[in-house]
Amino acid sequence: MRRCGYRLLMLAMSILCALPAWGACSTSSTSDSFGSVPSTRTDQAYQTRASGGLRCTGASLQFLDVSLVRATITGTTHDFGLVNAAGDRIPYRIYADAAFNDQLVANAQYDFIGLYALNLGGLFGGPDNSVPLYARTQPTRMLSAGVYRDVINIRWDYSVCTRVSLLGVCVGGREQDVVMVAVELTITITPDCLINAPDVRFGAAPLVSGFSEINQSLSLFCTRGSSFQVGLSQGSHPQSGERHMASSSGELLRYRILKPDGTPWRDVGSGQARSHLDADRNPGPGLGGAPGTGGDAQGFDYRAVIDADQTTPSPGVYTDQVVVTVQF
The missing domain is CATH 2.60.40.1090 (Fimbrial-type adhesion domain)
Known part of the structure; x- marks a missing residue:
């Protein structure tokens, strides 16, 4: 009876380990906003969490085997500035983390795996299961009213196993690609x-x-x-x-x-x-x-x-x- 119980336990463990986690990744251009700000209050910084344009979905994102997620900002339309139709400009910065410590600059590759090494589920914790980016404006005065825009061009290099066992072993195909996405940021300055x-x-x-x-x-x-x-x-x-x-x-x-x-x-x-x-x-x-x-x-x-x-x-x-x- 003891031997039979042991075999049943091993059978249950083998079934548990074989259950796969599925995931699929995609990229798309996105648009995010800082919201509306009266012109008399632009002497302070405003921030927003934006989608980086790379998203992975699945029932168990925390079990995905992610071996490569790197981003390179190849440039922006207005060189990291939000600009309205009158040509007024609000400088801003992009960060990889919510604490605004890891700044992303143009033409420098950033490795997101290192940032989320202890929490891969958080890697796709942005809007719609995307890699989040964090933007913050610089205080700017003497602005005219209007919608201010900039478009960030990002190259994503990624490699993700789309079928992983609960022990983290890749048991399916690996999805990898190098793609370009455009992330638009806007802020609306209202008259005041x-x-x-x-x-x-x-x-x-x-x-x-x-x-x-x-x-x-x-x-x-x-x-x-x-x-x-x-x-x-x-x-x-x-x-x-x-x-x-x-x-x-x-x-x-x-x-x-x-x-x-x-x-x-x-x-x-x-x-x-x-x-x-x-x-x-x-x-x-x-x-x-x-x-x-x-x-x-x-x-x-x-x-x-x-x-x-x-x-x-x-x-x-x-x-x-x-x-x-x-x-x-």
Whole structure:
């Protein structure tokens, strides 16, 4: 009985060892994106995990006998730069690992087997069971809006046994090839503005006729090359088409915000907003940049006036909140 049990155990082991793992590899051009980023936030790095264009599929990828997986970037369309239709450029780098330590450079062969020697299943852990690549942009300012693109040309040298026993022994054919793939990377820069809008403080006076006119300016740092309109809302307490400040008891104090020519400055869509061409300083399309980082602000002057031809309300603190809207 002992001998029979031993034979049954050996039979079970032989069946287990003979069960094969199947796999098949293919290559294709791919496209991946960093997503959308406002132009005012391109002074930081963005990253993405992309498909390298070489993928292997099968029920048991961790058992595949992979003897060779090497990549060579033969070049990119814009020399490792994402470029839009206006010719603006965002430099980036490509890495083999998620920690961004192993950088891939042009015309240098990189061996992925060494990187994944302890975890061959991770070798094809990218999108759709592909070899993953990791891309990271370099901080860049003064960019125009649009879709930025680059295409990376990669030569893959690979050799994979497509039928492997559970002990890792190749029991089937070996697939090997040298192929070229194109990996497209994109990032979309959206128009945006940084707005510097100081509060308006009229001070104190016993009568409405005692308040002085306030002369101030809005400063905008908008996407380079952008066209836009700037509007001011009617505030929190509009009455009969006019802006009002209100006290805690609900009494109102009428005031106006006027353009330099004396006409009202109102919200976008009212026909009384202001255009980028109407700026009092640096009129024209947006100049890009940000405070302290280069680029000039576009200034829009205005006058704030408390109407003297109204009854002086009760003493108190009167406030209002006006929203600045920029529409591209």
